[in-house]
Amino acid sequence: MAEIEGARRESNAQPYAILVVDDEEAILESLELTLGTEYRIFTATTGEAGLEILAREEVALVIADQVMPGMSGVEFLERVVEKNPRSIRMMLTGYADMSAVVRAINEGRIYRYIQKPWEPDELRVNVKRALEAYELIGENAQLAAALAEANEQLRAENRYLRREVERRYSFEEIIGESNAMQRVFEVMEKVAETDATVLVSGETGTGKDLVARAIHYAGPRTERRFVAQNCGALPDTLLESELFGHKRGAFTGAHADKKGLFEIADGGTIFLDEIGETEPGMQVRLLRVLQDGEIRPLGSSETRKVDVRIIAATNRDLHKEAEEGRFREDLYYRLRVVEIRIPSLRERRQDIPALAHHFLDKANQRMGRSIKGFTNAAVDRFVAYHWSGNVRELENEIERTVALAGGEELVGVDMLSEHIRGAQPEGSAADSSEPIVEWNMNAAVDTLKRRLIVEAIRESGSKTRAAERLGIPRQSLQKMMKRLGLTDDDVSA
Ligand SMILES: Nc1ncnc2c1ncn2[C@@H]1O[C@H](COP(=O)(O)OP(=O)(O)OP(=O)(O)O)[C@@H](O)[C@H]1O
Ligand SMILES: [Mg+2]
Structure with a gap:
């Protein structure tokens, strides 16, 4: 008699469990004898008892007799499908009329049938194949789940990247x-x-x-x-x-x-x-x-x-x-x-402060800094500068400043590049070649006042002399500066 080795799980796992249900004790015993050395065998004499075992044990293969009092084999296997769809199901049959068995096979409810009386070797081979199928189905389900998960992850990543790209270029x-x-x-x-x-x-x-x-x-x-x-x-x-x-x-x-x-x-x-x-x-x-x-x-x-x-x-x-x-x-x-x-940036100087802050945020983020902003004087220089390299030049200047900054809270004039530090407003306010950017009369006058005050103090070197030059009392100059939000930092050269 040929030795047939049963299907086994990975080396240290338990042998597969097989549940056999038959109302004839003799059949149960003989099946146990044939398969018991290779597998863990559970037996039951009714479908109901079989279902109880199924609820407790992880059963890979279920073998049921076709004809039993009470729940028939076909009914029982149907319940098994519901409870444990992964299990492999086989039917024991002694009948010449096979139509019910064939139907059950065709409908996928049973894997194959075993005709009574059976040849032990043939039964072992069939059981082994059935359990190999069980293993493959399990592996398959695992792979499919892993693949589905990987796909979902990729899809989510794609969605994220697309949103990122769209956001970046919005x-x-x-x-x-x-x-x-x-x-x-x-x-x-x-x-x-x-x-x-x-x-x-x-x-x-x-x-x-x-x-x-x-x-x-x-x-x-x-x-x-x-x-x-x-x-x-x-x-x-x-x-x-x-x-x-x-x-x-x-x-x-x-x-x-x-x-x-x-x-x-x-x-x-x-x-x-x-x-x-x-x-x-x-x-x-x-x-x-x-x-x-x-x-x-x-x-x-x-x-x-x-x-x-x-x-x-x-x-x-x-x-x-x-x-x-x-x-x-x-x-x-x-x-x-x-x-x-x-x-060009020169043609839209009013965009400069917002751009400067935008690039400051970006540079802060990239370099892990937390510089809060610019002094008014620094913003003035930015607004006054020529920017022949336009927005890119401004972006580079701010990157450079942030990279070289120590612990400062604000970017001040002294931190700017030499050529920008010395930037002076181009032309006077009355220069008709500059496009008018501020149409509100009061705001425009304030802008002009700010410019006059800053220039006067920078050029004359003191507030007293500047006031003289502007033709106003020193105290008025002081008050006006306060109202216009000008600090000493703004007027320092
Ligand atoms: N209005 C803006 N707002 C924010 N960032 C801007 C703006 N304009 C330009 N930038 C930034 O300034 C840099 C230069 O912009 P970009 O490369 O689009 O200029 P360009 O006109 O294509 O220059 P070139 O002629 O040298 O190719 C980029 O980092 C860009 O993100
Ligand atoms: Mg370009």
């Missing part, structure tokens, strides 16, 4: 209370909903990147990709391959086909930064994409349709470039379906 992250910026926001909002090509222009560091991304993430393409390419950074052929892709062998070093950014951005947005730097050949190819929505990879004879929204940016005066023949006029007009000109 309109709210763009600071701008000035009328000029409010007009920029209005156009951005309108254009975000459309597929219109947008040309964003402005000096370096004015926020062209930020605006392009915000338009993408505020619009219907937000779920698709935003890809950016700096057109000034690469020689023509490389740029062409980046944007349009290439076929294998298109040029030396093209070892495999490569997808271009236009294809990668399909359904989304492509941001062509520094478009003014492109060469004439590239300008022709871009014109073709704008006209026909088609691209052709380098070395390929076939064109492909793409659905990509284009946002371009430039810090040049592209209109002038086109007029003077350095940029294709037809491409210029295709690009500037909507043009958003971001004003």
Whole structure:
């Protein structure tokens, strides 16, 4: 007689438990004899007694007689399915008519049947297989649960990242209370909903990147990709391959086909930064994409349709470039379906204090500092400075200040870079070239008074001399400073 080794759980676990239910004690004994050396056997002579055992024990396999007084085998196994759906179920049958058994098998309620009288070896093999199935089902359920959990985690992470990206590039992250910026926001909002090509222009560091991304993430393409390419950074052929892709062998070093950014951005947005730097050949190819929505990879004879929204940016005066023949006029007009000109920081000085605080918060957070703000004098210098590098220069200045700060609560003038420390308001208040930023007469007069007082004290070196110069009594100067919120720190040079 062949030795058949039973199914066993991992080395130190208990052997599997098998529940046998039959009204004939002799059958129970003989099954116990056949299987008892390999497994833990529980026996019952009625279905009811069997269910009680099932409630207590972790049973892997249930074997039931088909015909019993009271609860029949089929009924009993049905209850087992409800109570312990994972268990494997087998039926003992002595009948020639198998229709009930076959139905139970087909309906998935039992795994297989054992015909009486049985051959012990065959029974052992069947039981072993059944328990292997039990183990696999368990493993499967565990893996499926782990996978479902991992998927859920990934999904949650994706949702979080998407929200983060959307938040980071949302309109709210763009600071701008000035009328000029409010007009920029209005156009951005309108254009975000459309597929219109947008040309964003402005000096370096004015926020062209930020605006392009915000338009993408505020619009219907937000779920698709935003890809950016700096057109000034690469020689023509490389740029062409980046944007349009290439076929294998298109040029030396093209070892495999490569997808271009236009294809990668399909359904989304492509941001062509520094478009003014492109060469004439590239300008022709871009014109073709704008006209026909088609691209052709380098070395390929076939064109492909793409659905990509284009946002371009430039810090040049592209209109002038086109007029003077350095940029294709037809491409210029295709690009500037909507043009958003971001004003330089000098043209919107009233945004400077809010921007400074915004960057201070960010720098504090990043560097674990808790500087509360700026002295009035420091803000004055910021407002007065020329900022040829615009918002980026302001951001860098504040980062630098925070990085070098000791334990100060406020950023004072002495902490600023040399060139900014010495900034003087450009022109006088009556200079008609400065746009009027404050239309309220009283507020405007206060601003002028503040400026006059600060200048007078700084230049003359004392309040008494300043008062003389301003033609007012010293006490009035003192009172006026208090009302205008000017401190000694503000008026110190
Ligand atoms: N209105 C704003 N509010 C908040 N942050 C701003 C604003 N404008 C610009 N920034 C920040 O200033 C920095 C420069 O902005 P950005 O890179 O968008 O400028 P740019 O116009 O694309 O510059 P360049 O011409 O050099 O490419 C970025 O860190 C950006 O987040
Ligand atoms: Mg940029």
